[in-house]
Amino acid sequence: MAKVKGDILIDIEKCKGCELCAVACPQDSLELSRKINSKGYHYIVKIEDNCTGCTNCALVCPDGIIKVYRKTEKKKERVATISNVTGDITVTVSS
Amino acid sequence: MAKVKGDILIDIEKCKGCELCAVACPQDSLELSRKINSKGYHYIVKIEDNCTGCTNCALVCPDGIIKVYRKTEKKKERVATISNVTGDITVTVSS
Amino acid sequence: MNEKTMIEEQHFSEIISEENICTNDNLVFERTETLIDTTMHYCPGCGHGVAHRLIAEVIDELGIQNKTIGVAPVGCSVFMYNYMNIDMTEAPHGRASAAATGIKRVMPDKYVFSYQGDGDLAAIGTGETIHTCNRGENILIVFINNGIYGMTGGQMAPTTLPGMKSTTTPHGRDVEIMGNPLKITELIAQLPGVYYCTRTAVNNPVNVRKAKKAIMNGFKYQELKKGLSFVEIVTNCPSNWKMNPVDSNVWMEENMLPFYPLGDIKVPKAEKGE
Amino acid sequence: MNEKTMIEEQHFSEIISEENICTNDNLVFERTETLIDTTMHYCPGCGHGVAHRLIAEVIDELGIQNKTIGVAPVGCSVFMYNYMNIDMTEAPHGRASAAATGIKRVMPDKYVFSYQGDGDLAAIGTGETIHTCNRGENILIVFINNGIYGMTGGQMAPTTLPGMKSTTTPHGRDVEIMGNPLKITELIAQLPGVYYCTRTAVNNPVNVRKAKKAIMNGFKYQELKKGLSFVEIVTNCPSNWKMNPVDSNVWMEENMLPFYPLGDIKVPKAEKGE
Amino acid sequence: MKELKLMKGNEALAEAAILAGCDGYFGYPITPQSEILEYLTIDAQKRTGMVVLQAESEIASINMIYGAAGTGKKVMTSSSSPGMSLMQEGISYIACAELPCLLVNVVRGGPGLGTIQPSQGDYFQAVKGGGHGDYKLIVLAPSTVQEMVDHVKLGFDLAFKWRNPVLILTDGALGQMMEKVQLPDQLPRSTEDPDWATVGKPKTRERNFITSLHIEPDQMQEVNLHLQKKYRAIEKEEIRFEKFDCEDAEIILVAFGLVARICHKAAQLAREKGIKVGVFRPITVYPYPYDELNKLADQAKGFLTVEMNAGQMVEDVRLAVNGKIPVEFLGRMGGIVPTPEEILLKLEEKFVGETV
Amino acid sequence: MKELKLMKGNEALAEAAILAGCDGYFGYPITPQSEILEYLTIDAQKRTGMVVLQAESEIASINMIYGAAGTGKKVMTSSSSPGMSLMQEGISYIACAELPCLLVNVVRGGPGLGTIQPSQGDYFQAVKGGGHGDYKLIVLAPSTVQEMVDHVKLGFDLAFKWRNPVLILTDGALGQMMEKVQLPDQLPRSTEDPDWATVGKPKTRERNFITSLHIEPDQMQEVNLHLQKKYRAIEKEEIRFEKFDCEDAEIILVAFGLVARICHKAAQLAREKGIKVGVFRPITVYPYPYDELNKLADQAKGFLTVEMNAGQMVEDVRLAVNGKIPVEFLGRMGGIVPTPEEILLKLEEKFVGETV
Amino acid sequence: MQEEMIIAGFGGQGVLSMGQILCYSGVMEEKEVSWMPSYGPEMRGGTANCIAIISDTKISSPILTRFDTVIALNQPSLDKFENAVKPGGLLLYEASTILKPPTRTDIDIVPIEAANEAAKLKNSKVMNMIILGAFLNKKPIIKMENIIKGIQKVLPERYHHLIPLNKEALEKGMELAQKVGEEV
């Protein structure tokens, strides 16, 4: 398996299973789960560990529920499209 | 004086004295009267007898109150812009 | 009281030429039948009168008085139904084209036209204008652009020229605040539903003839079910421009026409060469 | 009951990769602050969500949350104010640009935008749209064109494609009856008051980036008091197109985009070369 | 007997329009009445040649109606509260020009964008005049899906009889619910042109024109007096209402539309408890059955008006009763439908012990 | 004493708006009120920085108001009857969203395009609600040019006190006539942002949003109940009226606006003939002075309501009187103003001999 | 004192300002005043008029149908309002252009050839002031000094140099009316 350079966190409780992220992912890392969340939607899950952190999935996600992480050798400035974040990254399930 | 080929009838009681006919007349045949009609307007009168019956005055008269007559050697078909008329030509003054 | 000669007397004295050629045989122009023989309420020199007459002449020439339904706007021409001897409806301000749509849809075989001022058609009625045109309703819209709200006493219209004074732009239209004059005719010409779109004027005999031709085209295309015809007539409003009629026409030529150039904007392909 | 594993458990099992790089240091993308952290009511895959996010991101990047006032339409995005952490007004159907005009005129130093669907902006709101654009109000209009009335359950919009089925064109849009789809964006681009006018989409990452750039431009031009910016976003409506989200995006590419081609329609002269 | 169908109120009304020989429908979508337009787009045109057009707005709709009604055709539009508000100018024009047409308001909860749930909050707008000037619509208030059907033909008939716009004032529940209906036979579409219609002027008659402009006060007053005279005649001839168990009733529930049905149930519950309750339902809310209610006031101890609003028709009830007996009010708003139980409670609280 | 000016009602009202520190006017021309916009375009912007914008329609105007009022600024629009009808949807939104603003209806004769002459035919629209749903405007009815001035500041004050739109219901005569007025001092324009206003959300507070959408019936009912509670409070606190010679009056003329002045004259003529007549003039027609009228009904033998319409406010008078004494009506329409003489005649015909 | 009058003529003849001057002057004398113009499109090209009321007590309706005084500046106005004069009232008209003089016998009729006189004063615009002067001669309800103040109020600043001419016209009107009085 390729060296992992990226990863994502999906707030699956808010996922509506539209699969647009899956289509957008150049790595084919994403797929719909057989299971459903409490809203009744099949949600998206990572099926491969080959994420490059390209942010494509997050860019097209209509529900804005994907966080993208990327580890690079030389830490670059954040790209223009990204906002400053300082908050906690744990994903909580809304009750 | 040139041979008279055209003439006009103006329903002066309906004339509002706008003088647009006078401006349009290539023969400068028309002018505002010093007198006024019962609506209080100075009305237009013919001051020259050189009318060619070109219909210009009638075409621009906003109040449609000019009748144009033209006598030609060989009677031609009426021009496209003219409608059929059979009525009486006396001009009545509206009370 | 010697000045107060009866007007009736003067009347005939002034119309009799040396050789009386005023006989039916020689008649080449008179008020057309469908234009009712009454004094119109328009101000002296106002272009509405000519525009009315041209429509009436076209109706008579086509012999369609019994198949024509007109829609009057709210604006100075609100009383149009008093002057046209045809069936007419007076529509709410801005909605003449919607009313015309309603009429045409339920009576597709009749000729339907609306007649609207620039405030009516291009301000409050913009939505109806655009959509009537876009649907390609098979009607004729006659658009009287005098750059002002005539009826209500001279307020700014969407078509009022930059810098032009009106009662609501007492210091002249400031395009920074009010935007530029709206060339609605160019705008609707873009719409596929519009078959024929032209801009005319009635300020001189040549233009009057052209305007009549345009109106005639509008009715003919309607007969052929071609879609929407749109005839703009740039006119004067001497009263609210605060000019005499003659000057108003000069001002119009010099100021309105450069901004609203006369001529066809959209013509059927085959006819372009005409 | 062995299938009924608690969802919470699955959650974490699925997000942990071999080497956990999900640390703050490595974070490159997350929901921007101004987009409120709640589930939006939109259908799965609906483009409104992305459009909201992009606006929120631009606001955050420009740091103008405290100076921005948005106007939501009536349409699926009527609840926009539940998702955007900024001051907002929900305007009557079609009137968002008039409301935005009102706001901007009395608060010229604030950033004002309206966000409107195709029914809202191009049907009932046509008059307001044209005149807001024509006045060159110094605001941004974001126009969501999904070719349908989403909110009310899939009726024909002015932008519905020829032959396209909707609940009010069950046999497909017949352009003979309903007219052609209205390209309002091309129309308003003609108006001098419009400074910047572009058509974008949010169906793939490239387009999302472009759409964001367009929105960013809109806000920047507003800062520079350049006049009106108009950003159309062609989107899907999976629910009313009766497709799954993925198919809807394909359909959009194949059917909507040929009719509504992406790209700039009017850009400031100096920037054309950019 | 004809087949009973199960139909949604909106669709039943649309079907009834086709069957009534309606010539044209012009409308704009809005919940909870979009099914009317949707239903008509399926095959109305094919079945009868009826014109069906989705307009660009409610204002366009009402003005298409204005134009088309002027041709003497049977035309109609429908909308729900906010859309109806936009039509008020056009309605005032139509009323003044005395054009027959059918309007439908499937009322939802207001004010503003409000909710799409049922309400009776537009009563005032419908009967007092939401538009400007002194005019009246004939207003029918169906309470069943069957009446949603019946009032279409009745509406057109009244519209043409009086040359007056007729409004069906219904609500989201009646529009959305399914109930049994029996549909009438297909009637032909309009064939003869009324003599006032703008259909193209033959040489043989004076031109017709439709206008509401009467710039001279004298003329305008003439028109106003003429309209008022017509309204007085309508008030004489066209009042419709329904009484239920009123003969011996000491308390009378007054309600229109859907709420009247709930009052029936409440009255039943009351009678089970030995309280003599009747129900009075105006079917026409304009013209309003003032006299009938006034007569009932001689017999009853009190009225309870129940509405899905903050108290609108109750003013007409009070005007009818003119102080003879107490008129109480129970209203629910925002899309909430009152229950028979709360009506009973209110009724007991206000009248039992004391007056009964 | 400040200088007395002779001013047209419309211009006086416009001047009063500038002096009241109005932040913005958005409007569309219509006779007989175009002078308001025209006057403001002269130098309002220069004098106070007030925004003055000619909108493309009345619908645009009211929605510009809707947007601008949401920022907490003092904004206003004006129109006349047909234009006012077009604003009904927007007004219903504004009322539900509880935005303060000032509306002016310089009423002309209707229905339809009607006449441009004065009328009171929009009373129902103003006080019962021309738009959809249960809402109320605070409605002021000036009867002099001076009140056209005074009601502007009063209107803004009430609008902000109650977060409610206020309507000045006047007519073409009051708009066009010149009378003496005394103008108030210049007030500053809005300086502080109300805490509910949409002015840009600082980190320190929750976002503000202006909406009238409450999709859930429970929520919507909440909003409705809140509004109704506010209206009850307004009805307690804000009733304004004027009595003239009512102390010993056996017959009371009830009229609002211009007509009240004519009633004064009629009352005077009556007193000259020995008939004890008083005049009651509601200044606020919503909230309506029901109680005060009801009290007068204990003392008087009869009321005569006089209006320039077919009988609109008379319903409120009847509701107030609740059958205690007869309430008669005299109305003129179409721009015709009733004369003192005909009022006297009617009064004698209805009440003299019999009741006096 | 209560004077209810209508002043009617063509638009442009100055009928509206005549009424305004009277009202402003009335204000100077602490009277109640009301001025009500005809308005709307019918003004265009047609007749314009205004109703002016000057009174010691509160004024009821600004719109009336019977008047103490009718001032008519053209034939249509004369035709329209002759019958609106209260019995015993005053009908004052510009006589130069009138073809059909009034016929009532129960009122005071004062014809003034104001247009001709204005022509003599070389300014046709002051015709209305001549008529106003004539009116004030017949009904001296307001002091001349206050009328002048009224003119100052109504006339835009840039025309104030014409005040002397206006005064002259007023006086001419008074003189003409005086003569009519004497003739009778």
Place this chain on the structure above:
Amino acid sequence: MQEEMIIAGFGGQGVLSMGQILCYSGVMEEKEVSWMPSYGPEMRGGTANCIAIISDTKISSPILTRFDTVIALNQPSLDKFENAVKPGGLLLYEASTILKPPTRTDIDIVPIEAANEAAKLKNSKVMNMIILGAFLNKKPIIKMENIIKGIQKVLPERYHHLIPLNKEALEKGMELAQKVGEEV
């Protein structure tokens, strides 16, 4: 007889047609019926429901808040309507996907694993018919033959070949419900 019920679930689960079938069947038996759907945007993605009333006598309100029977096809619906069952009433729910079962003790509770059973029938769409069958077992208010007629009315012509499958599903549901009854 009067049966007031609400059927709630996700859009697409066939809750609306369940109610319609019951009502159509009711019409066949000359009963009064009323069917009222939830409507509007909240349907999208969220829950859908309909209120069905079948009665021997005239029906008053189509909108109710307390029911003789609640049928819940998912967790949100169960959560929302559990308390809307009248005491002694019936709460019937699709149990395969339910994490938090109902807790009331004063009502009849009938869980049916209809989704699982539908999977066994190889057509997830008939889940609603299984539930309907179960309901009819508990409350046999309408004859099976009329239910089939109702299905014919509601199902578009092109799906009529599926009627036997639907019938099978109904019977399966009755059977399952019967068992639940016996377990208790």
